[in-house]
Amino acid sequence: MEVQKMKKKSVRKAGLLSLIPGIGQIYNGQLLKGIAFLVATAIFLIELVTIGIPAFQGFITLGTVPIRDHSLFLLVKGTLQIIITFIFVMMLILNVNDAKKVAKQYNTLGNVNRSARSILKNMWENGFPYLLTIPAYFVMLFVIVFPVLVTLLMAFTNYDFYHIPPAKLIDWVGLQNFVNMFFLSAYRSTFVSVLGWTIIWTLLATTGQIALGVLTAVISNQKFIVGKKFFRIIFLLPWAIPAFVTIMSFSNMFNDSIGAINQQVISLLNYIPYVHVSDIPWKTDPFWTKTALIMIQTWLGFPYIFVMVTGVLQSIPDDLYEAANIDGANVIQKFTKITLPMILFATAPVFITQYTFNFNNFSIIYLFNSGGPGDVGGGAGSTDILISWIYKLTTGTSPQYALASAVTIVISIIVIGVSLLTFKKTHAFSNEEMM
Amino acid sequence: MKALFSSTKINRFFSRFCTYLFLIVLSIIIIYPLLITVQSAFNSSDLTAFTLDPHMHWTLANFKQLFSQTLYLTWFKNTMVIAISTMIIQVIIVTLAGYTYSRYRFKGRKNGLIFFLVIQMVPTMAALTAYFVLGLIINGLDQYWFLTMVYVGGGIPMNTWLMKGYFDTIPRDLDESARIDGAGHLRILLQINLPLAMPMIAVQALWAFMGPFGDYLLSAFLLRSPEHMTVAVGLQQFIADPTNQRVAMFAAGSFLISIPIVILFFLLQRNFQSGLTAGGTKG
Known part of the structure; x- marks a missing residue:
């Protein structure tokens, strides 16, 4: 009875021992794995002593001598070191769990994978899902997580055109930027006015494109229509053509004095009896610029909704409508009781992503009229939304990087908060299959 | 999906008329800005604003x-x-x-x-x-x-x-x-x-x-x-x-x-x- 003779491995002991990574594995009899963990730890410790500790020090002080110390680089290096340390801590947790798991396995099965070959095979079998997702996480770590982290940190500094490294040092200023944004009169009025228009813009433009998309899908899905394919091709054109092309073209067409809308469309309208419209100041009056922007976004964005809703409509069974006919339902009842609930059920989460898209729809605001006309203070024009204001704060002649970062954080909190709430409301999470 | 409106003959004609009117007007709204851009690409190069001009002289000079x-x-x-x-x-x-x-x-x-x-x-x-x-x-x-x-x-x-x-x-x-x-x-x-x-x-x-x-x-x-x-x-x-x-x-x-x-x-x-x-x- 070999198993009975064999000494039991203590799970607790294996876990405690692997606080020095690798020792727990060696205790379990997995020498190779243990050495691998030990080597990884050694590399991290060497990195920590030579690069890491100075990086953390620099991160805390952000430099003491101008020119010699580049505050921005110190901030970024500190952030990178935080990520590296985080990865090491994750490895530590993984390693403790592994040592415990293997000790348990040893106690029940009586043996463990010792050879490099069997360990690799085990990793391939159980680690395959991790292997496939590593590239996604790796890219996101550097292109999303890292920049977002740096932005988050920058919001708590005084990085602006008075403090451009390396000639000047940057300092931590705590919540000063947020206090300025919410309480300093000059910035507060800009922030409130830009945020107000951003919300109005998001609601009107997105609702416009969803309404037109649903309406077009419902109307063009009726059985009797001749030339469905032809109409479909036309309706998809605004989506097919790169958005910057259409936005810049519209920008030209909406020119107050020489643009085609005033010159051709409005003068054509005036041929209709009893109609008299004078030229509209599309680019110089904030109200009309806003109107034009909402109309253009509706034009640009409805095909996406149209395609999706058409797909949903074609999947609604005919008998539902036949049953409704027998019950004597009228058109409006059929639409509100059958069609609309079906569409909303299937596409609500996508509608939400459309709202977040428009909340951050930089291209149309900037390329149509550069956020103008006029000025609402703080460098923002009267049609600037938060994202285009950030762009101006970052790229203008007197950049306000820290303030821009603070605005970015406020945006992110708004968008994530509202989306998560709505996702919860629409029960996107409760779908068992999805999660 | 069944037709949206269907009770009497007049109603049916009216609903079809509205349907086609909607489709055609929307098509024109989509085509017009695109057509005007395409035509301007072939117009003379001293153009200052896009216009739709049926008597235009077509040229490849811009390209x-x-x-x-x-x-x-x-x-x-x-x-x-x-x-x-x-x-x-x-x-x-x-x-x-x-x-x-x-x-x-x-x-x-x-x-x-x-x-x-x-x-x-x-x-x-x-x-x-x-x-x-x-x-x-x-x-x-x-x-x-x-x-x-x-x-x-x-x-x-x-x-x-x-x-x-x-x-x-x-x-x-x-x-x-x-x-x-x-x-x-x-x-x-x-x-x-x-x-x-x-x-x-x-x-x-x-x-x-x-x-x-x-x-x-x-x-x-x-x-x-x-x-x-x-x-x-x-x-x-x-x-x-x-x-x-x-x-x-x-x-x-x-x-x-x-x-x-x-x-x-x-x-x-x-x-x-x-x-x-x-x-x-x-x-």
């Missing part, structure tokens, strides 16, 4: 100027290089991740999915300063590969969700029977699931390809020298300067860049519906 006097061909090539590399890298990463989240049940899966959903809502392009500093440190400013990676990263979260939604609609019975026959992870992925997911992969490829063509913000910010610019940034110069507006040349450049994209779009648009609704109904 000749575009090729001889501007860096348009270079911009076109730059955009192509960036778009194609973005497409290849992004499609590979997204397909692998979407497949994994659809097919495997593993520790951290749910948290991973929520992470993808939340990170997709962060306006990463607002982190302009961070990109600039990152580019400065790793020597990526004014380099295609850096911009490409930024595009790829930005597209991963949302598209992984759509990809996962599509893989969810492919039945798992095939995987099971292949596994019983002794097929490993890779065979099941490459020989069974990938061919079935081709429609969605095509859609993803198209969107990833179109992304860099439509973006202005990041390419304007990260690519600084004129010979490294993308078409969007280059063309914007033609109409941004109020003293030297080259509207007709802008129209010609826009026309050329739109043609290949529109053709690709319509070749692949059949796949959109299945791709979108698969991701939509589940997501």
Whole structure:
């Protein structure tokens, strides 16, 4: 009875021992794995002593001598070191769990994978899902997580055109930027006015494109229509053509004095009896610029909704409508009781992503009229939304990087908060299959 | 779906009339701005504003100027290089991740999915300063590969969700029977699931390809020298300067860049519906 003779491995002991990574594995009899963990730890410790500790020090002080110390680089290096340390801590947790798991396995099965070959095979079998997702996480770590982290940190500094490294040092200023944004009169009025228009813009433009998309899908899905394919091709054109092309073209067409809308469309309208419209100041009056922007976004964005809703409509069974006919339902009842609930059920989460898209729809605001006309203070024009204001704060002649970062954080909190709430409301999470 | 209105004959005529009126008016609203841009591309080059002119004299002068006097061909090539590399890298990463989240049940899966959903809502392009500093440190400013990676990263979260939604609609019975026959992870992925997911992969490829063509913000910010610019940034110069507006040349450049994209779009648009609704109904 070999198993009975064999000494039991203590799970607790294996876990405690692997606080020095690798020792727990060696205790379990997995020498190779243990050495691998030990080597990884050694590399991290060497990195920590030579690069890491100075990086953390620099991160805390952000430099003491101008020119010699580049505050921005110190901030970024500190952030990178935080990520590296985080990865090491994750490895530590993984390693403790592994040592415990293997000790348990040893106690029940009586043996463990010792050879490099069997360990690799085990990793391939159980680690395959991790292997496939590593590239996604790796890219996101550097292109999303890292920049977002740096932005988050920058919001708590005084990085602006008075403090451009390396000639000047940057300092931590705590919540000063947020206090300025919410309480300093000059910035507060800009922030409130830009945020107000951003919300109005998001609601009107997105609702416009969803309404037109649903309406077009419902109307063009009726059985009797001749030339469905032809109409479909036309309706998809605004989506097919790169958005910057259409936005810049519209920008030209909406020119107050020489643009085609005033010159051709409005003068054509005036041929209709009893109609008299004078030229509209599309680019110089904030109200009309806003109107034009909402109309253009509706034009640009409805095909996406149209395609999706058409797909949903074609999947609604005919008998539902036949049953409704027998019950004597009228058109409006059929639409509100059958069609609309079906569409909303299937596409609500996508509608939400459309709202977040428009909340951050930089291209149309900037390329149509550069956020103008006029000025609402703080460098923002009267049609600037938060994202285009950030762009101006970052790229203008007197950049306000820290303030821009603070605005970015406020945006992110708004968008994530509202989306998560709505996702919860629409029960996107409760779908068992999805999660 | 049955006709929306159907009771009496007059009613029926009226509803059909309204339907066609709606379709035709909407078509005109879509066609007019496009037609006016296309026509301006062939109009005389001293044009200051787009106009629709039935008596216009058609000419190719704008295109000749575009090729001889501007860096348009270079911009076109730059955009192509960036778009194609973005497409290849992004499609590979997204397909692998979407497949994994659809097919495997593993520790951290749910948290991973929520992470993808939340990170997709962060306006990463607002982190302009961070990109600039990152580019400065790793020597990526004014380099295609850096911009490409930024595009790829930005597209991963949302598209992984759509990809996962599509893989969810492919039945798992095939995987099971292949596994019983002794097929490993890779065979099941490459020989069974990938061919079935081709429609969605095509859609993803198209969107990833179109992304860099439509973006202005990041390419304007990260690519600084004129010979490294993308078409969007280059063309914007033609109409941004109020003293030297080259509207007709802008129209010609826009026309050329739109043609290949529109053709690709319509070749692949059949796949959109299945791709979108698969991701939509589940997501």
